[in-house]
Amino acid sequence: MTAALQVSGLVKRFGGLVATNDLSFSLxxxxxLGLIGPNGAGKTTVFxxxxxxxxxxxxxxxxxxxxxxxLSTPQRIxxxxxxxxxxxxxxxxxxxxxxxxxxxxxxxxxxxxxxRPDTDRxxxxxxxxxxxxxxxxxxxxxxxxxxxxxxxxARTMATAPRVMLLDEVFAGLTVGEIAQISDLxxxxxxxxxxxxxxxxxxxxxxxxxxRAIAIERGTMIAEGSFSxxxxxxxxxxxxxxxx
Amino acid sequence: MGLRWFHYVLWGGLISxxxxxxxxxxxxxxxxxxxxxxxxxxxxxxxxxxxxxxxxSFGHPFLxxxxxxxxxxxxxxxxxxxxxxxxxxxVVTMIxxxxxxxxxxxxxxSYFALVTLAFMELLYQLVQVIRPDLxxxxxxxxxxxxxxxxxxxxxxxxxxxxxxxxxxMWLLMKTRIGTALAAIGMNEESVRGSGLSTTRxxxxxxxxxxxxxxxxxxxxxxxxxxxxxxxxxxxNFLFTIIVAALLGGTSTIIGPMIGAFFMTFLLEYLRPVLPxxxxxxxxxxxxxxxxxxxxxxxxxxxxxxxxRLRKGGLx
Ligand SMILES: Nc1ncnc2c1ncn2[C@@H]1O[C@H](COP(=O)(O)OP(=O)(O)O)[C@@H](O)[C@H]1O
Ligand SMILES: [Mg+2]
Numbered sequence: 110m111t112a113a114l115q116v117s118g119l120v121k122r123f124g125g126l127v128a129t130n131d132l133s134f135s136l137x138x139x140x141x142l143g144l145i146g147p148n149g150a151g152k153t154t155v156f157x158x159x160x161x162x163x164x165x166x167x168x169x170x171x172x173x174x175x176x177x178x179x180l181s182t183p184q185r186i187x188x189x190x191x192x193x194x195x196x197x198x199x200x201x202x203x204x205x206x207x208x209x210x211x212x213x214x215x216x217x218x219x220x221x222x223x224x225r226p227d228t229d230r231x232x233x234x235x236x237x238x239x240x241x242x243x244x245x246x247x248x249x250x251x252x253x254x255x256x257x258x259x260x261x262x263a264r265t266m267a268t269a270p271r272v273m274l275l276d277e278v279f280a281g282l283t284v285g286e287i288a289q290i291s292d293l294x295x296x297x298x299x300x301x302x303x304x305x306x307x308x309x310x311x312x313x314x315x316x317x318x319x320r321a322i323a324i325e326r327g328t329m330i331a332e333g334s335f336s337x338x339x340x341x342x343x344x345x346x347x348x349x350x351x352x
Numbered sequence: 353m354g355l356r357w358f359h360y361v362l363w364g365g366l367i368s369x370x371x372x373x374x375x376x377x378x379x380x381x382x383x384x385x386x387x388x389x390x391x392x393x394x395x396x397x398x399x400x401x402x403x404x405x406x407x408x409s410f411g412h413p414f415l416x417x418x419x420x421x422x423x424x425x426x427x428x429x430x431x432x433x434x435x436x437x438x439x440x441x442x443v444v445t446m447i448x449x450x451x452x453x454x455x456x457x458x459x460x461x462s463y464f465a466l467v468t469l470a471f472m473e474l475l476y477q478l479v480q481v482i483r484p485d486l487x488x489x490x491x492x493x494x495x496x497x498x499x500x501x502x503x504x505x506x507x508x509x510x511x512x513x514x515x516x517x518x519x520x521m522w523l524l525m526k527t528r529i530g531t532a533l534a535a536i537g538m539n540e541e542s543v544r545g546s547g548l549s550t551t552r553x554x555x556x557x558x559x560x561x562x563x564x565x566x567x568x569x570x571x572x573x574x575x576x577x578x579x580x581x582x583x584x585x586x587x588n589f590l591f592t593i594i595v596a597a598l599l600g601g602t603s604t605i606i607g608p609m610i611g612a613f614f615m616t617f618l619l620e621y622l623r624p625v626l627p628x629x630x631x632x633x634x635x636x637x638x639x640x641x642x643x644x645x646x647x648x649x650x651x652x653x654x655x656x657x658x659x660r661l662r663k664g665g666l667x
Contacts, residue, residue, distance in 0.1 A: 160545070186547035198545070200538040203531070211535045212546045214528055218556050221528040268547045 119168035212267030395608035403602030411468025419569030445566025601649025
């Protein structure tokens with residue numbers, strides 16, 4: 110069976126710094142993989158390479174068997190992979206609904222012009238991440254961090270991904286918001302969504318993943334079940350030394 | 353909701369007032385209005401690209417100039433009828449726009465502005481030396497066919513043209529393309545991260561902008577009947593366009609229109625007081641002040657005033 114996402118021998122250098130060091134892992138369709146590691150370990154850099162926002166120095170990235178390294182970011186999104194950002198990046202002068210609208214747009218200028226926005230779907234997505242109907246008209250400037258993350262989730266979901274990469278999904282969220290986003294991820298997992306999730310909140314991450322990999326300075330140091338990875342001596346050393 | 357009725361009132365008042373105007377004002381005022389109409393077209397053209405996407409063009413006189421020169425040369429030197437020369441001018445402007453576009457799309461900020469400015473300067477130099485028998489060289493061209501006779505007719509034609517441009521751009525920008533272009537201005541990376549090819553969107557904005565600039569330039573030269581490179585490729589002309597859009601309020605259609613009229617009449621009324629180029633200094637200062645204290649422009653300012661009035665009336 111071809112993997113939903115297969116990363117092989119990925120290397121990324123920033124000058125002398127090796128941010129991704131010969132990293133390989135794969136994700137089966139419907140699987141949820143946790144990516145953990147101390148600050149600066151290179152987790153976000155992996156996401157950026159998968160999305161084509163950064164070009165790897167070597168290695169391959171396959172999405173459902175297709176090598177996507179030559180594709181632009183929008184093309185990769187059309188191929189079925191989408192991400193959220195550690196620091197939410199909303200469109201500041203637009204409402205929540207319009208932010209989601211951008212994610213729902215076809216990458217086709219003619220269709221953008223002639224067909225109307227699907228406001229029902231905008232609302233459905235907003236409600237599914239925990240917004241209320243009155244939030245639809247609010248502007249990102251009025252939103253708290255938790256709401257901005259929800260908006261980021263909704264806009265990412267709007268691109269209809271088959272594989273979702275979530276970067277620090279729980280950072281800055283209240284306990285209630287963590288529960289809400291967790292429920293959302295769980296229900297999407299039931300529907301067969303494939304996830305790669307980065308989170309510093311390990312207790313919140315544990316129930317959301319089938320497996321975990323740990324990286325330190327761009328190198329994979331452990332792989333396996335969540336508890337195996339957490340009990341790994343290298344991981345424990347890196348967490349004591351890092352963070 | 354408050355915003356919507358306000359817009360309809362503004363548009364309705366504006367359109368009916370404009371068509372009644374020649375009955376009440378002098379020909380001098382009408383000529384000023386004609387210039388304001390063309391300036392509004394140019395400011396809308398600028399805004400479609402720069403106001404929305406945040407790619408600030410300093411090269412709009414280049415586009416306008418291509419449109420103006422193309423139709424002027426075709427009609428005067430080759431006796432091509434205007435029904436053909438104007439559409440050709442628009443197409444040529446769009447093709448010229450593509451040439452600017454190619455290097456310009458990948459760069460942002462001040463470099464984009466500089467590259468576009470360079471194109472304007474380039475064209476200014478070129479028309480003076482390359483085939484002056486066609487372009488009229490440094491002195492430009494005169495005796496170009498005019499489309500209307502008399503100030504009132506010139507006014508009606510320019511008003512109709514300006515309103516058609518305004519209404520079609522308003523309709524276009526109301527669709528999702530308007531949302532997408534505005535999104536580029538707010539966060540281009542996030543637009544790509546939403547799966548949209550920003551290069552294609554920017555190209556669309558650029559071509560639309562070039563289309564309007566070419567159209568405006570072509571009609572304008574057939575109103576003036578003459579063409580002077582020094583007046584066209586003038587930094588003051590460029591800033592008049594940009595300041596009109598900024599002053600009125602970018603990312604709207606009515607903003608650049610109001611800005612264009614405000615600027616034109618301000619310059620006109622300042623003429624007796626400040627006959628020289630110092631006038632431009634005055635509007636520069638006004639624009640700067642407005643931009644510092646009300647960056648969303650006159651439209652926003654008026655909207656707030658109306659809202660305050662309404663609230664006061666209800667309370
Ligand atoms: N664009 C960049 N240029 C140079 N260095 C970078 C860049 N992006 C990230 N880095 C460096 O790469 C390393 C990994 O960063 P990052 O992927 O953000 O880590 P994480 O997400 O695991 O906290 C860090 O040392 C960071 O400073
Ligand atoms: Mg990170």
